[in-house]
Amino acid sequence: MEGRITIRVNGADQELDAGTSVAGLIAELQLRPELVAVEVNRELVARAEREARELIAGDVVELVTLVGGG
Amino acid sequence: MRTPQASETRPDADTALQVGKYTFQSRLLVGTGKYATFEQMAQALDISGTDCVTVAVRRVNLDPAKGESLLDHVDRSRYTILPNTAGCFDAESAVRTSLLARDLLETDLVKLEVLGDEKTLLPDPIGTLEATEQLAAAGFTVMVYTSDDPRLGVRLADAGAACIMPAGSPIGSGQGVLNPNAIRILMELVSQPVVVDAGVGTASDAALAMELGVEGVLLNTAIAGATEPLRMAAAMRSAVHAGRNAFLAGRIPIKLYANASSPMEARIAGAGSGA
Numbered sequence: 001m002e003g004r005i006t007i008r009v010n011g012a013d014q015e016l017d018a019g020t021s022v023a024g025l026i027a028e029l030q031l032r033p034e035l036v037a038v039e040v041n042r043e044l045v046a047r048a049e050r051e052a053r054e055l056i057a058g059d060v061v062e063l064v065t066l067v068g069g070g
Numbered sequence: 071m072r073t074p075q076a077s078e079t080r081p082d083a084d085t086a087l088q089v090g091k092y093t094f095q096s097r098l099l100v101g102t103g104k105y106a107t108f109e110q111m112a113q114a115l116d117i118s119g120t121d122c123v124t125v126a127v128r129r130v131n132l133d134p135a136k137g138e139s140l141l142d143h144v145d146r147s148r149y150t151i152l153p154n155t156a157g158c159f160d161a162e163s164a165v166r167t168s169l170l171a172r173d174l175l176e177t178d179l180v181k182l183e184v185l186g187d188e189k190t191l192l193p194d195p196i197g198t199l200e201a202t203e204q205l206a207a208a209g210f211t212v213m214v215y216t217s218d219d220p221r222l223g224v225r226l227a228d229a230g231a232a233c234i235m236p237a238g239s240p241i242g243s244g245q246g247v248l249n250p251n252a253i254r255i256l257m258e259l260v261s262q263p264v265v266v267d268a269g270v271g272t273a274s275d276a277a278l279a280m281e282l283g284v285e286g287v288l289l290n291t292a293i294a295g296a297t298e299p300l301r302m303a304a305a306m307r308s309a310v311h312a313g314r315n316a317f318l319a320g321r322i323p324i325k326l327y328a329n330a331s332s333p334m335e336a337r338i339a340g341a342g343s344g345a
Contacts, residue, residue, distance in 0.1 A: 010129045029132060035139050036130055037174035044169045062129065064170050066140050068111065069126025069156050070101025070241070070268075070290025 005057040016055060023050040025061065035065050082315050087286050089263055090211040090232035092150060092179060096120045097280070098310040099152065099265065101290025105299065108143040114293055115149065117303040122150045124181055124288065126157070127167050127174075152213065154181040159194070161201035168205055180205060181235070181267075181288075183215045191241040195222050199229055206230025215267050218249050220256040227260040234260055235267035235288060238279060242291040244271025247279050254282055273302075273309035280313025281321070 005018045009025070016025065022045050026033050038045045039062040045053050055061070087094040100120040105111035115123055123144060131137075144151065153171035158164035161184055168180045182205060184197035193216050205212045206229060213233040214226050223234045236253055239245035246269060247253065257264050263285035270276050270289040279287050287310055296302035 010132060012132070029130075031130060032139070035141060035174070037127075037170040039166065039170060042166065044166070044173055046173055062170075063132070064127050064167075064174070065130045066125045066151075066153065066171075066174065067128045068102040068105065068140055069154055070103045070124055070288075 005055070007055055007057065007059040007061055009061045010063055014061075018057075020055050021051055022053045022055065022061075025055060026050065026063070029063070031063065037064050038062070039064075082311075084314060084318065087263065087265075089179075089213060092122075092211060094122045094150065094286070096122070096307075096310075097286040097314055098276070098306055099124065099267075099286055099288035100293065100303075100306075101288070102140060102144065103290050104294035108138060108140065110299060111294075112143045114299050114303040115144070117300055117307065118293065119307040121148065122152055124152045124154050124290070126154055127171050128157075150179065151175055151177065152179050152181050153177070154215075155183050155201075157185070158183060159185050159187070159197075161197045161204065164197070164201040165204050165208075168201075168210060169208075172210070178209055179211045179213065181213045181215060182231075193217055193237070195219070198222075199225055202226050202229040202231050213265070218252040218256065220252055220259050223256040223264075224259050227262050231262060233263050233265055233285075235265045237268040238266045238275065239269030241268040242295075243269055244275075244292065245269050246271055246275035247282070250278070250282055253279075253284060257283055270306075273305040276306055276309040277313035277316070280310055281316050283317050286310075 003018055004015050007014050022038055040059050087097050096119050098118055098120045099122045100115055100118050101124045102111055155164040155167045158167055164184045182201055184194050184201050186192045186194040198216055202212050202214050211232045213235055214231040215235045216222055216226055218236040226234055238247035265286040265288055266279040266284050267288040270292045276287045293299050293302045
């Protein structure tokens, strides 16, 4: 639980405090939580699981939103 | 093919477009890509009369100060949002994208696209079928983008698709409906609604598609890429309406020779040719 960890977020390295949750990551990045969806290691982390899901070193996170498309 | 109730009084009365449990009053589905601004997009959607709009799922931009979201400009009380899996080239990424979209939008609707390559953007039939099976099993209402191959359409319907969406021609190509007969055959073979998705370039393409008897038309570039997108949005609204009415009205047969509209009897002496 101490120190910093490095994870991947949308293809780039991201440093975080150890013990940060998915919800915490979204807050740290100043994203609007209702406008994003999250995968960790290619698995969806559902909205209801974001607080409980703790990130660990080496996790690969995808943060997506909606954009214009056809 | 469905026809409106005989009891409906207006001569242009129509039923809604029904896709699984979803009901759309407009038979024109419109994409949100390629507009100059969000304001222009919102105006085009309004003018088009659509009540179903497609969106894409992409990585959040983490770099610059956030900026506006597409969702700030799409009134969800007015429009049903149909997330797509555009840009997915295999079933796995299309399923992952669908799961993300479902979590984000709290909808089980998805416009499934599994593409073969970036140049043609033609659908990959095997990947599309695999993803359709998986998504239908996971409870999604799958509106599946496909080629105009009628037998593939049957397989997608059997796999659980709620709506079969053949391309009229390649995405964004503006070539219109290249094989109307394939789409006619597809409609005969499946009970699910058929919506022409992709290839529409101008109003007559949309009208022709609707005249074939398809349940709807989905387009994006034809409006967003027009010189005047807002005027084209109006044109597409009219075209879909006109084509639908023409289909329901039942067109006259095509004949080789003329068939006079005015009586040939009782013409004045000396008029015309012949005896």
